[in-house]
Amino acid sequence: MTTTSSVVKPVSQMQLAPGSVVTIPNVSWQEFELILHELGEHRAARIAYSQNTLEIMVPLPEHERPKDIISDIIKILLKRTGRRYEPFGSTTFKQESVAGVEPDACFYIQNYQRMIGRRRLEPGDPPPDLAIEIDVTSKTTLDAYKDIGFPEIWIYDSGRLRIYLLSNGEYTESNASLTFPQLPLNQFISTTAERAWQVGSVQALEEFEEAIATYQVNS
Known part of the structure; x- marks a missing residue:
């Protein structure tokens, strides 16, 4: 369920059940940064910020398995095509004073060498080449991704993959x-x-590897 609220108390004190989505309008960039700091890095909630609106989402358990399966599929395909990569999970990506987003998973491929060893993003770092979003209780909006410049987004929803x-x-x-x-x-x-x-x-991933064996997978 999605609710709309204003920032009236520390966000970390909000009791959000799995599957909850809270939309907070009229959030300045400074407030967004403070909320990120307040929430900390070790949390279940995911955030998206664009056009002064903040969304906080708490995934359901059923959200995690498709995310892991799709991430594993990407790794298998990259290995088959002889490409190296750096996975960056649900790292917070930001465009200063404009947008912030945390994909469910993401991968650097073209710029993987540049990102090796990165413990924190640095100014001027490019966005990942590929991001994954799993829609269960909420629908992904692409505004923040567009502002930051992700080249490719995969959204998996109700058994269907959409590529943007x-x-x-x-x-x-x-x-x-x-x-x-x-x-x-x-x-x-x-x-x-x-x-x-x-x-x-x-077993599902083993079956996938067998299925793609007949395909000519080139980079």
Whole structure:
């Protein structure tokens, strides 16, 4: 359930159950930074900030398995294509005074060497090449991602994968991925994510690897 509120007490004192989404309007950049500091780094909640509006989301347990499965699929495909990467999980990415967002998972691929050893992001660091969002109780808005400049976003919702590519400052839904352009990703990911509920993650991923063995996977 989504609720709209104003900042009337420390956000860390808000009791948010799994599946909750709270939208807080009229939040300045300074207030956003203070809220991030207050919430700390070790928390279940995810945040998105754009156009002076802050969203705080607490994932449900059913949110985690698709996130892990899709992340593992990406790692398998990158290994098959001989590409190295740096995973940055749900790191907070910010465009100063404009936007902030925490993807469910994300990967540096083109700039992976630059990000090796990074414990904290530095000014001028590029956004990741690929971000993942799992929609269960709330729907991902792309404003913050657009402001920061993520090239590619995958949104998994109710068994369906939607791919968004950034072009000329706007996102367009695409049938193909920039990262893996030759694969029917929606078919593979939907099947593997559902199989994980039925047979477990390890077997589902083994079946995925068998399924892609017949595909010519190039970088």
